[in-house]
Amino acid sequence: MTRAHRNAAPRPHRYLRLGVVTAAAALAAAWAQPAPAAEPAKPTVQIKLLLDPAQVLTADGTPLAGAGSALRLGAASGTEAAEYLDSDSRQLHDQGWSVRVRHDDTDDQVKETYKKRYDIAGDGTDANALADALDRAADDSFDAGEDDYDAQVDLSYDKATLDFSDGKKADADGLGSGQLPSPADARDDVVHDLPGKLDDLGAKNFAKDVLAGAHIYGPVVQTDYPATVAGHTAELQVTPMRGTPADSPYWVELSADATTLAQAVALRGDLEDALDAHGWLLPENAFKTEQILASY
Helix, strand or coil: CCHHHHHCCCCCCHHHHHHHHHHHHHHHHHHHCCCCCCCCCCCEEEEEEEECHHHHECCCCCECHHHHHHCCCCCCCEEEEEEEEECCCCHHHHCCEEEEEEEECCCCEEEEEEEEEEEECCCCCCHHHHHHHHHHHHHCCCCCCCCCCEEEEEECCCCEEEEEEEEEEEECCCCCCCCCCCHHHHHHHHHHCCCHHHHCCCCCCHHHHHHHCCEEEEEEEEEEEEEEECCEEEEEEEEECCCCHHHCCEEEEEEEEECCHHHHHHHHHHHHHHHHHHCCEEEEECCHHHHHHHHC
16 A cells, blocks of 8 residues: 555545535524524503592592492502603603602512503404514513513503513612602612613613613602402502693502403403493593603
């Protein structure tokens, strides 16, 4: 055997060469396949309806005896102070985001909520319109695999929204009932706990910069009463606020929870019929965040 033959690299077997080529082709084909579509989130539903304050409240904002009896109200279950942070021109709101700080009268922690909102077309009762909103959310990675955000549909008088909320907590040392952190502390807290999805919004540090110098919208203090309406468990919420409907200093909201959209639509109908029977239902949508951001 010549030196050239002794030093030549052995030629790969024909079938081995074919196997390598086949494997490479299969790998390339796999990479070329589109990624499977994300499974949409499965939201719960909350019904939110507005009541006429003049018909259900006294001048000092407590429920009238007749309303309390008809709504089967229990004693006030607590109060909660809340405020929102955004720029003066509401830049986060314009991108579908809201940032809320709240503190109730029994908690030793301040709760921060970062919420992304999607509009639902129509009056909120169309399952296809909800599916479209869920698909748009999944395109932004708000899907069934997202563990940090809770999905909820807010169904009101003739409109609904799809919300994804991420909750954080901060120390409430030194805060009494109904008290919130100082504006400087609130800004520091929400910047410190900023979730990744909001941190990635827009240009680098966009959300951080907005929140670091944020305007404080509020505060408002809400009082909650357990209720039973048309046989359904509900909650009545009374909030002194600016710019409320019916030319009143109070926002009065009845809320109830459902598991599916179909259940929520039926539940909303029951609640509306019960409130209409007394002349208490306001034919307006109960989106408190929008009102606070527009009025403070």
